[in-house]
Amino acid sequence: MEFIQLGLGRWLHVAAGILWVGLLYYFNFVNAPAAKAAAADGTAVGIARHVVPRALLYFRWAAVVTWLAGAMLLGSHFLDAFLFRQRAYVPIGVGAWLGTIMLANVWLVIWPMQKRVLGLVPASDEVKAQSRRTAFLVSRVNTALSLPLLFFMVASGGQFRTAFF
Amino acid sequence: MKNPLDSLWGTVAAGLVITAILYALVRAAMGG
Numbered sequence: 641m642e643f644i645q646l647g648l649g650r651w652l653h654v655a656a657g658i659l660w661v662g663l664l665y666y667f668n669f670v671n672a673p674a675a676k677a678a679a680a681d682g683t684a685v686g687i688a689r690h691v692v693p694r695a696l697l698y699f700r701w702a703a704v705v706t707w708l709a710g711a712m713l714l715g716s717h718f719l720d721a722f723l724f725r726q727r728a729y730v731p732i733g734v735g736a737w738l739g740t741i742m743l744a745n746v747w748l749v750i751w752p753m754q755k756r757v758l759g760l761v762p763a764s765d766e767v768k769a770q771s772r773r774t775a776f777l778v779s780r781v782n783t784a785l786s787l788p789l790l791f792f793m794v795a796s797g798g799q800f801r802t803a804f805f
Numbered sequence: 806m807k808n809p810l811d812s813l814w815g816t817v818a819a820g821l822v823i824t825a826i827l828y829a830l831v832r833a834a835m836g837g
Contacts, residue, residue, distance in 0.1 A: 668813060669813065727836070730834045730835060731835070777808070780810035780816045783816050783817075783820065784816050784820035785823065787820030787823070787824050788828075791824050791828070792827070800831070802835075
């Protein structure tokens, strides 16, 4: 049981997290400037039709798997971390809250906005433009939050290593 | 004022600032 929770759970958490944050960085570091350049030369449709939907599929589900595997990893210490009930679990609790905020941003803002942008749900051009801007800014918020998220995930097993999970 | 999130490096800088603030808070919560 411990192998499944702490061994496989940690492995799955890290692997899914790499996919999630890797795609987040792809969107921000590569796709956003590429889409801008492609719009200028009339080739954006290929990215919007063939690349973004696939990347978003892995992105949003990797976020879910990362969070669930993280919750499994915390196990009986889940509330100690989220409610900061024990001092030792404060660092991972901060990381867990950042991850939870980022997951909510993916499913409650970025994905609904992108569905409008990609035409998966009907929207006027004005609404699409607003949705694109909102999705962009929230994606940037997640990129900023990913830095402290990664710091506290790593530091919980390093400098702040007082809790066991 | 320009939104720092419009710039990739503004976003990274914002992330570093948040990290530093949270680090200080967690250090204090852990008893220094």
